[in-house]
Amino acid sequence: MQFDVIIIGGSFAGISAALPLARARRKILVIDAGERRNRFAAASYNFLAQDGREPGLIVSEAREQLERYPTVHWLSAKAQAARRTSNGFAIEIDGEPMKEGKRLILAAGVADRLPAIPGLQERWGKSVFHCPYCHGYELNQGRIGVIASGEHSMHHALMLPDWGETTFFTNSVFVPNADQSAQLRGRGVTVETTPVREIAGDRADVCLEDGRIAAMDGLFALTQTSVQIPWAEQLGCALEQGPLGQFITTDAAKQTTAKGIFACGDVARAAGSVALAVGDGALAGTAAHQSLMFGSD
CATH class of the missing domain: 3.50.50.60 (FAD/NAD(P)-binding domain)
Structure with a gap:
């Protein structure tokens, strides 16, 4: 099966990116390694209508809502590598067949070094x-x-x-x-x-x-951050070095410097929060969908 969009990362940004695509009835695959950046925090604050809730509960509820859409597929695994193909992208996962998609959204976040x-x-x-x-x-x-x-x-x-x-x-x-x-x-x-x-x-x-x-x-x-997707540069995604560490360069629509690849959340901005990650994801998902409708393959 070839998916319309493969999303790497199923936390706040990744699920938010998946929603507009699911509602457009596009076939999407979310690949999630289960390593939320805020997994060490007992509560999430400063997020509209969710202030003070446990972040893991917010994500699990969001995933449950997302998976009600019949075109959504979820794979709990770590994406090991990716390459560009004539039809889009192929993602390598240990113990799984290659996954192929027309577009790619990177939402796997960053690692913190204290x-x-x-x-x-x-x-x-x-x-x-x-x-x-x-x-x-x-x-x-x-x-x-x-x-x-x-x-x-x-x-x-x-x-x-x-x-x-x-x-x-x-x-x-x-x-x-x-x-x-x-x-x-x-x-x-x-x-x-x-x-x-x-x-x-x-x-x-x-x-x-x-x-x-x-x-x-x-x-x-303040921590120093590093991108959780080490193969992003191999696909042509430029990285920037901000005062707090690395992040993937994107334009205003969350398009990276590599055609067909979008990035959102903490992996694609110099600073992060749950609210910003959710907004970033919604923008990336919408932009990826519009590229499918109006862009060239």
């Missing part, structure tokens, strides 16, 4: 976060720490005082200049220059190299 501080990874999504709009409110204007991972963390530190009493742990990776120090003072940010040894405690206690412990209600840290 600063190498013991205890940080274990608290990721629980008391260590990356998005103030998604998790800042629940800290109830308490004690918030920002762990520096580079110069871009300065922006994080200047934002967080709207959500609580903020301490900027520069951790020997960033030294604010005079202007930046003045900005931080103006926002009421405390700057802590002693290196961080580890993160401990039930919440997010910052243990410093000099033996002091700064008890925090939550921490924010």
